[in-house]
Amino acid sequence: MIDLRSDTVTKLTDRMRQVMFEAEVGDDVYRDDPTMRELEEIAAKKLGKEEALFVTSGTQGNQIAVLVHCSLGEEIILEEGSHIFRYEGGATSAFAGIQPFPIKGERGMMSAEDVEAAIKGSDIHEAETGLICLENTHNRAGGTVTTPKKMKEIYDVAQRHHIPIHLDGARLMNAAVALKRPMTDFTQYVTTVQICLSKGLGAPVGSIIAGSSEFIAKARKWRKRLGGGLRQAGVLAAPGIVALTEMVDRLEEDHQHAAWLAEQINALPRVSVVGKVETNILMMDVSETGHTANEFVALLKENGILANAFAPTIVRLVTHYDVSKKDIEETADILKQLIAEKCVK
Incomplete structure (x- = not known):
């Protein structure tokens, strides 16, 4: 099977x-795992933050950030499709x-004006804003992709109001x-x-959260509360190091595959790609095929x-490390055949 469900596969x-x-290992709850310490140091440097912390998943990382930044009864501002x-239950x-206070964005990006508003x-009638959340790239x-320039516009708003951004x-x-x-x-x-680490970079498990030393100290406590404290975690940190140091630049190949496939889809009748493909995800509109997305899948x-x-x-297709150019070409051929044989109204 050519698996285009997600880069998580x-x-x-x-x-x-x-x-x-x-991997050299140790008890990471005691902070004795040298491989995990190395991963977190590499990640902190690459992300430009004081410290970093390994967490078991992206959802756990995001939720720890919310738990650290916010107090009970507060509100977070975020884009409505985030x-x-x-997708975090x-x-x-x-x-x-x-x-949550969701705002409608333009291709996943909220405007600074809408955020400030x-x-x-x-006001005792309202939940105070405790955090602003962004997503980049937007699934x-x-x-x-949200450019640094657009992110700075929201950052400037947040600075004026003394609100953190995750x-x-x-x-x-x-x-x-x-x-x-x-x-x-x-x-x-x-x-x-x-x-x-476990999406396009290909590691088997894990994510990284990063911020100030004070944030990471609090995050470490919340990770423990959520059952995320690990013991001999170096076996998970080691592939994470490979992911961050050897697998980032090759993402360009995934982007090229997605862009090429989008061109082939847009050349077919009754299907089209929604918007511009900027990275490794494309959304295919099948409304003119006579099938629902579930039927087409x-x-x-x-x-x-x-x-x-x-x-x-809408059907989502995601390119990744395990999908070759040959796989993408075969996908285009199969789509062409399906449109001709199964999608005649």
Whole structure:
């Protein structure tokens, strides 16, 4: 099967398997694991923050950030399609006791004006704004990139109102590669950041959160409360080091594959790509095929392609390390055949 469901399905590389086998380990709750300390030091430097902390998933990292930054009964401002709002099981309310205030963005990016208008203060009728959350790249918007310039506009608003910003940067590396800029160009405009090691970078497990030393000290306590304290964690840190030091630049290949596939789709009748493909995610509109997204996904599966229905008539396709140019070419051929044979109204 050609698996285009997500870049989370990537299998770790042979080198990652080898370094896991060879990793020097220790009890990370006692902070005795040298491999984990090395990973966190590398990550902090790459993200331009004082310290970093390994967490078991992007969701855990995002929720720890909310728990550290916010007090019970406060509100977070975030884009209406953001992962924190749509895909983390209502954890911000369940764990932190805060309410989300979603704002409609343009291709996943809120405007600084809308953010400032949504900020609430000391009125006893309203929940005070405790945090602003950004997402880059934006998953639901189709892997779109928010430029550092746009991020700075919101950062300036946050600074004026003394409100922290957390960046869900699960695919921040894709944004950096797409714009050919270091991650620090983006992270300089946020208080804290989360990045995933187990998506396009190919590591088997884990994410990183980074921020000030004070933030990480509090985050470490919340990670323990959430059951995220690990023992001989070097076996997970070792492939994370490979991910951060050897797997970032190759993301450009995934972007090229997605862009090429988008061109082929747009050349076909009855299907089209929604918006511009900027990184490794593309959204395909199948509304003119006579099929729902779920039906179209089932047709793809019958023909050897795995994809996800993302909306009633939108199918998401994600390129990644385990998808070759040959796989992408075969996907285009299968789509052409399906449109000709199964999608005649």
